[in-house]
Amino acid sequence: MPEPHSAAATGDVIDGPPVVVEPEGRPFGGSTDPARLDTRGPDATGRALLAELADAMDTDRVLTDPDTVRPYVHDEAEWAEYGTPLCVVRARSTADVAAVVGACARHRVPVVPRGAGTGLSGGANAVEGCVLLSLEKMTAIREISAGERLAVVEPGVVNDDLRAACAEQGLWYPPDPASAPWSTIGGNVATNAGGLCCVKYGVTRDYVLACEVVTASGEVVRVGRRTAKGVVGYDLAGLLVGSEGTLGVITEITVKLRPARPSAPRTVVGFFGSLADCGAAVAAVTEQGMQPAVFELVDRECLQAVNSWRNAGLPEGAAALLLAQTDLPEPAAEAEADAILAAFTAHGATEAMASTDEAEAEALFAARRMAYPALEQLGMGMLTEDVCVPRSRMAQMLARIEEIGRTRDVRIATVAHAGDGNLHPLMLTPHDDPAARDRTKAAFDEIISAAVELGGTVTGEHGVGLLKRDGMERELGPGALAMQRAVKAALDPDMIFNPGKAV
């Protein structure tokens, strides 16, 4: 069996083979042994459930050997807790999923659904004694229709695989999280994944038409529709998107597609001496009605890391780099690129340029693409934040992050989906330095608080999982939390689906 991929989920470029990270968090809901899974073995309930699963499906689908189970117990969230699962089930069909959920419901054993494990919030981490239900083997693309502009897929289909299959038919599935080479559509749906082009084309929720879901009773239910429009009853498909496996296990997804974009995008970059100038440039582009298809920010720390790693010659002293791409049909793209360039220059860009051809566009984008691998070269622990603030507050939020890094003595490198106000501060922490880890955790909390203070949200696209549960309480009022919990209780009355996560 191939090991589940676990290199940094946010990495746009990964050098070398996937590395299985040794568990280093403390178990969640179970023992406190930090480095190992619980080896006491299942209790009576667990043994009864395992026997039922053995009767219900081929035995090679049920993994109990600790070495085989270990790669599944957590996702990519640094320091998020996890427990020892009863077993891993690698489902191959909806029937397998229904059998697992039905058995777990009867025995009141938690079910934790899981895709590729590239999540960054701990949403797929094992709960003590749970069945880890892996959907990675459900990889069929059942339909791609140009006439209906939709695809029907199993949850384990990898995002890039779907995108490639669509491209062959002149179609496009836009959601493009940085984890697209490894993450699954099921996982993308669970976290309502975003990506680079969502600034213009929307996030996963905007593309999900329908789901087949196994409910708390083990029943297989279809929600949503195949039609372009529809308003029959509540939008249950939309409710499942972003629910992080807490309402049911999704076994099939129907997604909307767009026609492929005809031309390569034009790229505009600008280096800024101050965060304030950079924020003003972003605001100007938005206020003037431009709509880049990609609009990213790379901060000083990232630029310096890229320079150190690849001697890239990026301007020393730049506070941030903005990169925008426009994909309008020509010559409108040229006009929009010119307008963006003018906005960058008018708002204090120290250097700014636009591509004239595709190769040049690629070269201009290199600093963004190299940011993660350059930071990875530093050999430090990386805790990835994911906050989103109103667009006009982005410069303020960046300044707060810099200040928090200074006062807490934490090295923080930030990339941001600038056009969305969605920031990913990456907190770099030396390994084996408990004091540094404590400082990082404090900085993580302060960034969350700052985002809420600025009218933002504690998670733009990674999900609540384990890491943002406190933040969620800070962000939502008691009334909204009560509504969340009422919905959870209505659809999962025995709390078997991914308990302790998100809601």
Next chain:
Amino acid sequence: MPEPHSAAATGDVIDGPPVVVEPEGRPFGGSTDPARLDTRGPDATGRALLAELADAMDTDRVLTDPDTVRPYVHDEAEWAEYGTPLCVVRARSTADVAAVVGACARHRVPVVPRGAGTGLSGGANAVEGCVLLSLEKMTAIREISAGERLAVVEPGVVNDDLRAACAEQGLWYPPDPASAPWSTIGGNVATNAGGLCCVKYGVTRDYVLACEVVTASGEVVRVGRRTAKGVVGYDLAGLLVGSEGTLGVITEITVKLRPARPSAPRTVVGFFGSLADCGAAVAAVTEQGMQPAVFELVDRECLQAVNSWRNAGLPEGAAALLLAQTDLPEPAAEAEADAILAAFTAHGATEAMASTDEAEAEALFAARRMAYPALEQLGMGMLTEDVCVPRSRMAQMLARIEEIGRTRDVRIATVAHAGDGNLHPLMLTPHDDPAARDRTKAAFDEIISAAVELGGTVTGEHGVGLLKRDGMERELGPGALAMQRAVKAALDPDMIFNPGKAV
């Protein structure tokens, strides 16, 4: 007080002043007197509730006089049942709404929220003994922000008023139901209204970022966000969209905006001799990756009505007219218009042409704009259907509608949002002809069944209300219905919000 508008909600053009239609349905949930409201007056519970409301707010907000109440008791759904409300409350603030909901919750009296009453499914019709809670006076546009690309509005803001206010700032709120001159954003949210440009730009749900809602306990809760992205907990704002007032009363809405479109669209029209050719042309446009901003169909009955009314000289014998508009930046719009024209011609259009200027585009669109008023001139009852089928099934569905009209002896004129597969067959029935009315009802049912058989939905954009409750049961399986009801019970345990509607 201005009378609530009640001219046909689907009419793109209304001649003369709004006419208040005399109630003609049979009461819903109460007496069976077809023409009048119940005059027995409130019972003890009703009197106690009225006394509480009189204490809680200015008395001019509470209407009990039957003549004043009458215009509020139903929406535009032909023949949908309605009852006698206890009173109408014209709320002016969130506090008013909270007071009404709190008092109704204590007395277990139903609350039926209502906007302009332009709905077409009976969703806003009075339930016997309810408080009809009109939001029409909550008309403040609280914010329009170019920097955040959003607007914050009260629910009673009329769609066209919001669109006009946005246009002044170079911004655009796309959802454009035919009722836009009268219908409110609150009503649009309740039914997840679509319109002409949703084929390219999406429906109301795609634009709702956040809501303030008064819940079943009378509490004021904010759900959703102001940021471009966010995944904290379940998408409760999305859940409220299309919930037809059954989960709470929405008192404020934050909607996403787009930059205004820079140029006037180009229009392409094609007349087709057969529905099959017309369907093939629609399919070709979609399959070839074109994305018209408007893509409409007008059928033979409509064309003949327009000819009779205005001597319009439209081709006699045409089975249908297709109208497409493209709003790409030039010269891409010209190229797309040419490609659409070529697709029309290649698939058997008997006459086809593209506009070269805005005035010509307007002229080409006249047949679509005149269809409703031309049908209204016939002086018959009009029952508006709203089914949506997979795009590739549209021609089949049109043929089924024609066949149903023939076998049931019902005159049916159809307009359709062709690009979405969303059809609005208008069933024309002579007044005071009970046998004809029965035939129409049978045809209505058969159209719903045909849509479900073809893999479609019983309502594309009007909502379930009262008219589509049976259809909803036919469309959704028992599992999905159970999930719908569980959500309803979780958020409205005493079933005070719009009971008997939708779910």
